[in-house]
Amino acid sequence: MNGDTSKVMSIEMAVSRFMSDGAHISIGGFTLNRNPMAAVYEIIRQGFKELHVYAHSNGTGVDELIGAGCVDKLEIAYAGNGKTAATCIRFRKAVQEGTLKVEDYSNFMMSLRFLAGAMGVPFMPTLSGFGSEITTIWGFSKEMRQADPKMADDKLLIMDNPFGIWGDASKVLLVPAINPDVTFVHVQKADTMGTCRIDGLTFADVEQVKASRQVVVSCEELVEPDDLREFPERNQIPFLHVSAVCHVPHGAYPTAVYRHYDYDSDYLRAYAAAAKDDSKFVTFQEKYLYGVQNHQSLLSLIGQERLDAIKADARTGYAVNMKRG
Amino acid sequence: MNGDTSKVMSIEMAVSRFMSDGAHISIGGFTLNRNPMAAVYEIIRQGFKELHVYAHSNGTGVDELIGAGCVDKLEIAYAGNGKTAATCIRFRKAVQEGTLKVEDYSNFMMSLRFLAGAMGVPFMPTLSGFGSEITTIWGFSKEMRQADPKMADDKLLIMDNPFGIWGDASKVLLVPAINPDVTFVHVQKADTMGTCRIDGLTFADVEQVKASRQVVVSCEELVEPDDLREFPERNQIPFLHVSAVCHVPHGAYPTAVYRHYDYDSDYLRAYAAAAKDDSKFVTFQEKYLYGVQNHQSLLSLIGQERLDAIKADARTGYAVNMKRG
Amino acid sequence: MQTQDYSLKEMMAIMAAREIKDGDIVFAGTGISMLAATAAKNINAPNCVIFFETGAIDSIIEELPLAVADPRVMYWSASNTGLLEAFATMQNRITGDRVIAILGAAQIDKYGNLNTTAIGDYHLPETRFSGSGGGCDVASFVPRCIAFMQHEKRKFVEKLDYLTSPGQLQGSGSREAAGLRPGGVNVVITNMAVMRMDSASGEMYLDQYYPGVTPETILDNMQFSVNISQAKQARPPTETELKTLRQKCDPQRLILG
């Protein structure tokens, strides 16, 4: 370990260095858990537009990006956010108003697409989806796809099982690989070289990271490489895949980070309430997004009392008996 | 956790319950590491024959099975055992004498085949092997394959990339899924329900387990389910996949178990020396295999002194400065 | 019959819990489906294994999660992995054939096909929903799927606006013809009834109607007609079932309200 720290930078720097208008991006986490919110808010504040976003069920972050008008195209399996929004509100609005182009897949299909990208193969096979209109209705037309070298020409393909009935399958559905330009993930621990240790569920973060050309990691704790080396089997992301490491405590707020803090139901409900009304939403964004300089300022605005209320209990990893109404 | 302990049994019982002549099996580990040797020796002692074995690089165990005449057919990527045998000796002999039918793949291909079995799809795609005679020369003929419902009709298939040049690939190679009847793995820790925690490299054990109809786990430490629940992210094998759990300390001997003990170079070299000569090999087998009643007896024969010599150092997880000649 | 001492949500949760057999691997989603799974675990199927598409297996649900990614599913589980592992567990027949799943939807048709994507034109929908999530995968892989529905005409439709998750498709043999294994939605649990799919025709029929509800009322709340000739009245929740549900499964009344 040479402790090369050239990857360590602020999230502002990482976003400005690796993002660009029109970039194809993905974010880690799942609905209200471990979304890289510091990165998401910084992308919004720096004003990146016309993004092409790949998501499985990354509710909170994706809806904020859509709400801020950053996203042109979205490939997604699920746009909901648990009990706070059965369907993400700004997502719904954008789709219904025709300002967002959407391509629908399932959660497994999206995860397999990241896996294909991570493994360096053009597609992954699955037995999911036969008979579903996911296979027959395309959100992005063939023409639109053919015109963009960053998109596969086909949404997906169905073929007869080339091995006959091997594997008890008559047909297979093939989903094309995704290789985002940039992926943002938030983890509990990262070292200065970029190796990451995730506690709790990994969702599809590892595949998203390995599929990406550039990877920006934000972390609750930034440690020295030696600190993660005694138990290497606990490190799901080796530094080889990581471009930038940003130390951002509470960097997933208002989503949860297992063993660190819970989601903030108050914030998520306030967001949902505001999101339903265009003018209220502008006010909400003015206050929490554009009215703060960075994630630290947002946390100050939220206040220590609320952060204390969502602090994870040492035994369970979440905030026991937290008011979640 | 109800602590249902119905899966807990002796390795003798597990082998006799789940094995049968002609069974398709795989074993975990890699060359001289974490091979389920107690299971392998018990399979040999119980006299199971005509086995069809799937392996990537499971050197020690596979060569013992071949040496004991248990194996008819072998699908494998690598039959070597580190410095003690660049090519496994009984394997080489059996192939050269025509008593063992072999189908050659690469390590990645075999791992992908287990992954396909684990994921429940008929094949996995890869960009490996184009131009290699692995793709053109078949050890098992088409006729032999078609006659056996447990074998795919094709060794592998090459097709044009159905997504055009997506993923920078013009062609893809498809390898068929493996679903062994039984897989044997040896791990550091298992609980009574069958959940496993592996330290160090997992090789392809997790995929082999999930691909298998029955799974026999042997372990250094047998613990209560609650003992593995505080950090569930460290458990690579959930109990859903496991049929039997056998508590066999030193159950991988003479191969290594990270953080428990090293491989025994003395034994491996003695094996290699004996394996080169048919009559010496019979004597060797009489002493170490058939002359002992079970793995415990083998360990007694080996003696505490040798077991002490291979004991893992607490810092490194292996036996520091062990004589390895 | 009018003086029932349980809510319809409670009835639904218990009816679903009764579908779960001891030893089943239960795929649970958010909301009432999690409650039903927890109820089964606490009442009639102590060895059932609750698992989530996010990758948590056999979680200890001390507090009801509000999403499948809630940290409450991660606590004291047998293994915390990820989405790929969770779906592979269902796609793989060795484990997948032991799974029972609970799904929800905006629309269902008489073959148990589900729409969770959009009402109106897909490209410019009147109402957009969350989309498949894992629903399409589960309905493709799992042999026994329960759909939770509100019994309303706009939800039990003649034709789905979008077929997200495959049930019995167009009935007899069409799942297999499409490339699917047998499975998909074969039980529908509503606020009025339990409906099942005929194993030969794939069509929905009325199996049980709740106390106080008539088969005719049920038909009045659907766009399509179903066979009611085998229908019998459902057995209401027992006191023990209700007590466990209320005191052990959702003491905060997050789902029961």
Place this chain on the structure above:
Amino acid sequence: MQTQDYSLKEMMAIMAAREIKDGDIVFAGTGISMLAATAAKNINAPNCVIFFETGAIDSIIEELPLAVADPRVMYWSASNTGLLEAFATMQNRITGDRVIAILGAAQIDKYGNLNTTAIGDYHLPETRFSGSGGGCDVASFVPRCIAFMQHEKRKFVEKLDYLTSPGQLQGSGSREAAGLRPGGVNVVITNMAVMRMDSASGEMYLDQYYPGVTPETILDNMQFSVNISQAKQARPPTETELKTLRQKCDPQRLILG
């Protein structure tokens, strides 16, 4: 030149180490290839990352492993995963294009194709070897591969008995035609010489001959002829290189003998 104070094994290890650039991801096998990787790390490429097909990344090699599954590769690594992750790292172009690999073989042909499987008829071989292992995968994926060989006529053959790992196949353009990306063996390091593949024709040529060896001796030890017109004498190991190799990389002389 006859009084060289280094062994040919040491020369080979150092020649290979010099091929490794700082920051490279080095795929190492067993034996001398591990030694070369360790030498590079200790001498000229401190930030190179050694990784193994078994899944260990950036291991700290305090003692030389005798196999890629030796517990000595697991110690203090950045991550201990498995075979799938290791090979995916090479198949994936984002990381794979940064990899340099070291392979060995029983036979090599003039296009750098390797045989590690069998001599004689595949089905009833005269001599059976271990087989591909990860060799075929690495030679398929990795842009720069070094082959370690003993310079003998029976090893540098006109025609391989079995083509296990693809080099340049039949030369110019044939890798791409077969479906492979550019890459495969393009450097051969022997006990006499360093050979390279011409980037246009894909054919082997003599790049460097060791002190005390003539190009003619080299040709005498091969079944096929190669271009020797650009050959120059190799620079022998420096004192520093030798000292590091002996004292830091293999103090037990497990590989150096």
